[in-house]
Structure formats: C-alpha cells, structure tokens
Amino acid sequence: MLLNKPGKKIILLGNEAIVRGALEAGVQFVSTYPGTPASDIGDTFFRIGKSAGVYFEYSTNEKVALEAGVGASFSGLKTLVAMKDFGLNVCLDALGPFVYTGSKGPTVIIVADDPSCHSSAQWEEGTRAISYLTHIPTLEPADPQECKEFTKLAFQISERFKIPVMIRTTTRVAHQRAPVRISNIEYRISNKGRFVKDPRRFVTLPPRVMEMKKELLEKIEKIQTFSEHSKINQINRFPKSISGTGIITSGIGYLYVKEALKDLNLNLPVLKLGFFYPLPEKKIKDFISRAPRQRGEARDESKALSDQKLKKVLIVEELEPYLEKEVERLAKEANCKLKITGKELISEVGELKPEIITLAIAKFANCKLKIENSLKIRNWKLKIPKRFPQLCPGCPYWFVFSAIKKAVDPEKVVFGGDIGCYMLFGLPPLKIQDFLSCMGSSLGIAHGVKKATDQKLITFIGDGTFFHAGIPALINTIYNKSNPLIIILDNGTTAMTGHQPHPGAPATPNGIRIENVVKGCGVKNLRVIDPINQKEFVAAVKEFLNKKEVSVIIARRPCVQIKR
Numbered sequence: 001m002l003l004n005k006p007g008k009k010i011i012l013l014g015n016e017a018i019v020r021g022a023l024e025a026g027v028q029f030v031s032t033y034p035g036t037p038a039s040d041i042g043d044t045f046f047r048i049g050k051s052a053g054v055y056f057e058y059s060t061n062e063k064v065a066l067e068a069g070v071g072a073s074f075s076g077l078k079t080l081v082a083m084k085d086f087g088l089n090v091c092l093d094a095l096g097p098f099v100y101t102g103s104k105g106p107t108v109i110i111v112a113d114d115p116s117c118h119s120s121a122q123w124e125e126g127t128r129a130i131s132y133l134t135h136i137p138t139l140e141p142a143d144p145q146e147c148k149e150f151t152k153l154a155f156q157i158s159e160r161f162k163i164p165v166m167i168r169t170t171t172r173v174a175h176q177r178a179p180v181r182i183s184n185i186e187y188r189i190s191n192k193g194r195f196v197k198d199p200r201r202f203v204t205l206p207p208r209v210m211e212m213k214k215e216l217l218e219k220i221e222k223i224q225t226f227s228e229h230s231k232i233n234q235i236n237r238f239p240k241s242i243s244g245t246g247i248i249t250s251g252i253g254y255l256y257v258k259e260a261l262k263d264l265n266l267n268l269p270v271l272k273l274g275f276f277y278p279l280p281e282k283k284i285k286d287f288i289s290r291a292p293r294q295r296g297e298a299r300d301e302s303k304a305l306s307d308q309k310l311k312k313v314l315i316v317e318e319l320e321p322y323l324e325k326e327v328e329r330l331a332k333e334a335n336c337k338l339k340i341t342g343k344e345l346i347s348e349v350g351e352l353k354p355e356i357i358t359l360a361i362a363k364f365a366n367c368k369l370k371i372e373n374s375l376k377i378r379n380w381k382l383k384i385p386k387r388f389p390q391l392c393p394g395c396p397y398w399f400v401f402s403a404i405k406k407a408v409d410p411e412k413v414v415f416g417g418d419i420g421c422y423m424l425f426g427l428p429p430l431k432i433q434d435f436l437s438c439m440g441s442s443l444g445i446a447h448g449v450k451k452a453t454d455q456k457l458i459t460f461i462g463d464g465t466f467f468h469a470g471i472p473a474l475i476n477t478i479y480n481k482s483n484p485l486i487i488i489l490d491n492g493t494t495a496m497t498g499h500q501p502h503p504g505a506p507a508t509p510n511g512i513r514i515e516n517v518v519k520g521c522g523v524k525n526l527r528v529i530d531p532i533n534q535k536e537f538v539a540a541v542k543e544f545l546n547k548k549e550v551s552v553i554i555a556r557r558p559c560v561q562i563k564r
C-alpha cells in the first residue's frame with residue numbers, strides 16, 4: 001500500500017484503492033465507523049496510518065466520525081471520513097450543516113451502498129437520495145482504478161470549491177480487485193492544523209444560514225459547469241452504431257454494459273456518468289439530442305435534425321431510478337420524442353448482475369441472444385441450496401441462548417434483536433428474535449413495547465452497538481420508566497464487521513467499562529455474568545424479568561475469534 005513507484009501497477013481492492021488515492025492526495029486525518037462494504041478503508045488505515053503519518057480513528061459512531069472530520073477540516077486538515085450506507089443516515093444531522101458551511105481542509109466522505117443486502121440486515125438503501133437532499137457533490141467510480149482517481153479528484157474539487165465531496169461506491173465496486181496504476185504518495189510533514197476563528201463561516205445560525213444555502217446553490221452551479229467539462233463523464237462511441245439507440249449508465253452498471261455489448265457483439269454509444277450530483281445536464285442533453293456519430297464521421301447536414309436525434313435510450317442504474325427521472329426531465333427540453341427505458345427492464349430491487357444487463361440490452365436493442373449467451377444465462381440461473389449462517393463454534397452467544405431457553409418459555413416472552421453477530425438469534429435453530437431494525441433500536445423499541453403492553457420482554461444488544469446508539473435509548477428507558485430486561489452481549493469487540501476495537505474493548509487502555517455507564521445512568525438491577533456460568537445466568541434472567549424497573553445483564557465472555 002505504501003509502495004512509492006509511480007507508474008507501477010498493483011492489485012488493489014476498490015476500498016484499498018480509495019485509501020491509496022487518499023494517500024496520493026496527501027490525506028492527514030481519517031475517521032470512520034466500521035460497516036461492510038466500507039470496512040476495509042478504516043481497517044487499512046488502522047494498519048498503515050502510523051507509518052503513513054496519517055491520524056486515524058475508529059469513532060464511536062458515524063455521526064461522531066463525521067463531526068471529528070468536520071473539526072479537522074475546519075482546522076485546515078485534508079480529511080477523509082468513511083462509512084457504510086446506513087452510517088450516512090446516522091450522520092445526516094451533521095452532514096447537512098457541513099455542506100452549508102463548506103470544508104476548509106479538503107474533505108472527502110466515502111459511503112458504500114450494499115444492493116442486495118449482502119452484509120446489511122436492515123434495508124436496501126440507495127444513498128444517492130442524500131446527494132439531492134444535502135446538495136453534496138457525489139462521484140460514482142466503477143472500478144479500483146477509478147476508486148483511486150476519483151478520490152484524488154474529489155479532494156481537488158473539495159479544495160477548489162470549499163465543499164465536502166462524497167464518493168458513493170457499492171459492494172461490487174468496493175470489493176472488486178484489479179490492477180491499479182499508482183502515483184506518488186504525498187507525505188505530509190505534520191498533521192497538525194490550526195483553527196482560525198471565522199463564525200461567519202462555521203456557525204450555522206439564522207439568518208446567516210439562509211445566505212449559506214444561497215451560496216451553496218451558487219457553488220453547485222459552478223461545480224455543475226466543472227462536471228460538464230470533466231472527463232469522468234464520458235461518451236464512448238462504438239463503431240457501426242445501431243442508429244438512434246444509446247445507453248446511459250454509471251458505477252458498476254458501466255462494467256456490465258461493456259461486458260454485455262461485447263457478449264452480444266453490439267455497438268451502441270454509451271454515456272458513462274462519473275458525477276451523480278450535480279449531473280452534467282448539458283452533456284446528457286447533448287447525448288440524447290444528437291445520435292452520436294461514428295469516429296471521424298461528419299454530421300449529415302442534408303438530414304433533418306429530427307432524423308439525427310437519439311430515438312431510444314436505456315438507463316442502466318442500480319436501485320432507484322434517479323438517473324432515469326433526470327433523463328426524462330432533460331428529454332422534455334432536448335428530445336421530447338425520445339423513448340426512455342430503465343426500470344421497465346431492470347428491477348429496482350437487488351443489485352445489478354451481468355446476466356440481467358445482457359438480457360435487458362438484448363431486449364432493448366431487439367437483438368437475438370446467441371445460443372452460447374442463452375446457455376450462459378441458463379447456467380447463471382442454477383439454483384444453489386440455501387444455508388443459514390451460524391454462530392461460530394465456541395461463540396459465547398451459544399451459552400446466552402442456552403440460558404434463555406432454560407430460564408423462560410420462549411412463547412411467553414417477546415425478544416428484541418439488534419445489529420451484530422447475535423442477529424443470528426433470529427434464524428433456525430435459535431429463533432428468539434421478534435423484532436430487528438437498526439443499530440441501537442432494540443432498546444428503543446423494547447421501551448415502546450413495554451409501554452404499550454404488559455408482556456415480558458428480553459432484548460439483546462452487542463457491546464459495540466451499545467456504544468454506537470444504545471446509550472441514549474437506555475437513558476430513555478430509565479427516564480420514561482419502563483422495565484425491559486436488557487442483555488448486553490459483551491464479547492469485547494465489534495465482531496461482525498471484522499473485530500474492530502470499540503471504547504469498551506478490553507485491549508483499549510483508556511477503555512470505558514459498560515457497567516460504569518449503566519450504573520452511571522442509575523440502573524440498580526445490574527449484573528455482570530460470564531454466560532458459561534449457566535446457573536447464575538438463568539437465575540438472574542428469572543429474577544430480573546419480574547422487576548418493575550429496567551434490568552441489565554452484561555454477558556461478558558470474549559469473542560472466540562479474538563480469543564484464538
């Protein structure tokens with residue numbers, strides 16, 4: 001990762017290429033909260049940050065990670081903040097104002113979506129909506145080389161326009177491995193900045209905040225002009241185009257389009273968008289209003305203009321049809337007869353796959369699939385038997401599960417679940433999970449159920465998740481007086497995302513003991529138990545389930561993986 005041989009190609013994951021891009025750009029401050037598919041970014045900086053002279057931290061959640069980044073940026077440091085899609089929701093409250101104030105030190109925010117929920121239990125989120133909501137300039141790379149180049153470009157845009165820039169990847173971009181041509185790493189002499197007071201710039205108070213919004217929209221207009229001329233929005237003209245037919249795509253969709261066109265032996269003009277926000281509207285209008293010519297071919301002036309317009313365009317994009325809607329809007333002005341196809345052929349649900357795009361393009365271009373192609377597609381559809389993921393052999397959570405089964409009749413108790421390895425409590429053979437939502441929500445929802453019913457309730461939360469978002473919900477339970485039994489599964493690590501440390505991890509010298517936090521909040525029914533002591537655990541569950549106030553058991557036993 002720290003190799004300094006400009007021009008050499010090294011094989012990198014998309015996430016590692018982002019790290020490399022940040023190092024080549026001279027990043028000084030990096031904060032993150034782990035979450036797949038973005039985790040490797042933080043984990044790589046965790047390994048190499050010190051040798052690269054970069055400040056790195058795993059923050060307690062994404063909001064504080066961003067806020068730390070905002071502080072570093074206000075102090076003039078080149079800053080990178082990384083998270084997974086859901087993390088962007090957690091930090092949205094801080095993101096909106098940051099786009100208004102703008103960055104001082106150039107700042108890049110990486111957010112990784114996970115179409116098809118490969119590593120996301122909660123919902124299939126497409127964070128591109130947040131680009132519109134907050135007006136944050138957003139770039140979408142397709143492969144590791146672009147991950148590196150776009151990261152550098154994002155720092156440049158941020159520096160030039162004094163605005164944070166977001167890079168949105170997806171699982172297939174972040175976890176794709178490919179050769180990347182490297183350049184020089186820009187080592188910084190220091191990562192100390194200086195906060196120079198400038199309340200007009202850094203304080204978002206009305207009435208100034210309304211001026212800030214105006215200034216932001218003016219910046220976006222300038223960035224749009226920049227986007228119109230940027231090489232990362234490119235039209236690829238293929239020889240022998242089927243006239244009047246084109247494709248607009250972005251991110252991973254572009255790679256699948258390239259592969260499908262090759263497979264189908266088809267030549268269509270493709271507009272690949274590197275900017276998602278602001279979109280290069282003129283470039284799009286230009287693409288749809290003039291059938292792209294072959295290389296070197298002159299426009300046929302004898303033909304009527306309408307004959308030369310694109311007749312139909314396929315929008316290849318993952319998840320929600322944002323590009324499709326934008327193209328529809330732009331076509332009203334540029335080419336009102338254009339037939340726009342997108343979600344009609346490519347589902348809004350689940351990630352794109354090469355075979356989906358090949359079939360969609362074949363249908364769109366009325367081209368017959370060759371036998372090899374259809375065979376390939378049939379093979380792609382081969383069914384593999386489904387297996388449920390399991391807790392590791394020796395995982396301390398097995399002992400918790402066993403104690404619960406001994407202590408209560410699962411039919412007579414409501415079980416709350418949260419985000420972490422213990423989510424597997426919801427799957428066979430365990431099946432003790434009656435609700436599951438987002439990080440920290442087990443405690444918040446448990447309180448609501450307890451207020452609304454007289455049912456017994458046990459809710460589980462991991463140690464990492466407790467620090468991330470559980471503490472305010474615990475306080476609410478105490479303040480608004482309900483009595484769930486909360487079991488904090490303290491395995492000493494953030495296991496599910498790759499064993500990152502957290503503030504309560506035993507290896508952390510300035511670690512915070514969970515029992516001190518719980519006690520500090522005023523919880524009286526509190527016990528710390530190693531779940532291997534089944535008798536003690538069962539007795540505590542039985543006793544605490546009948547209490548009138550909230551009860552907490554901290555089930556403390558290290559994750560079997562870190563023990564090893």
Ligand SMILES: Cc1ncc(C[n+]2csc(CCOP(=O)(O)OP(=O)(O)O)c2C)c(N)n1
Pocket residue numbers: 033034035036084086087090120121419420421422439461462463464465466489491493494495496497
């Ligand atoms: C807002 C948000 N950020 C990050 C994640 C990714 N994520 C999944 S589980 C998890 C933490 C689990 O740690 P812990 O609660 O300690 O449970 P363990 O996996 O150790 O059992 C994280 C960060 C997420 N799902 N949502």
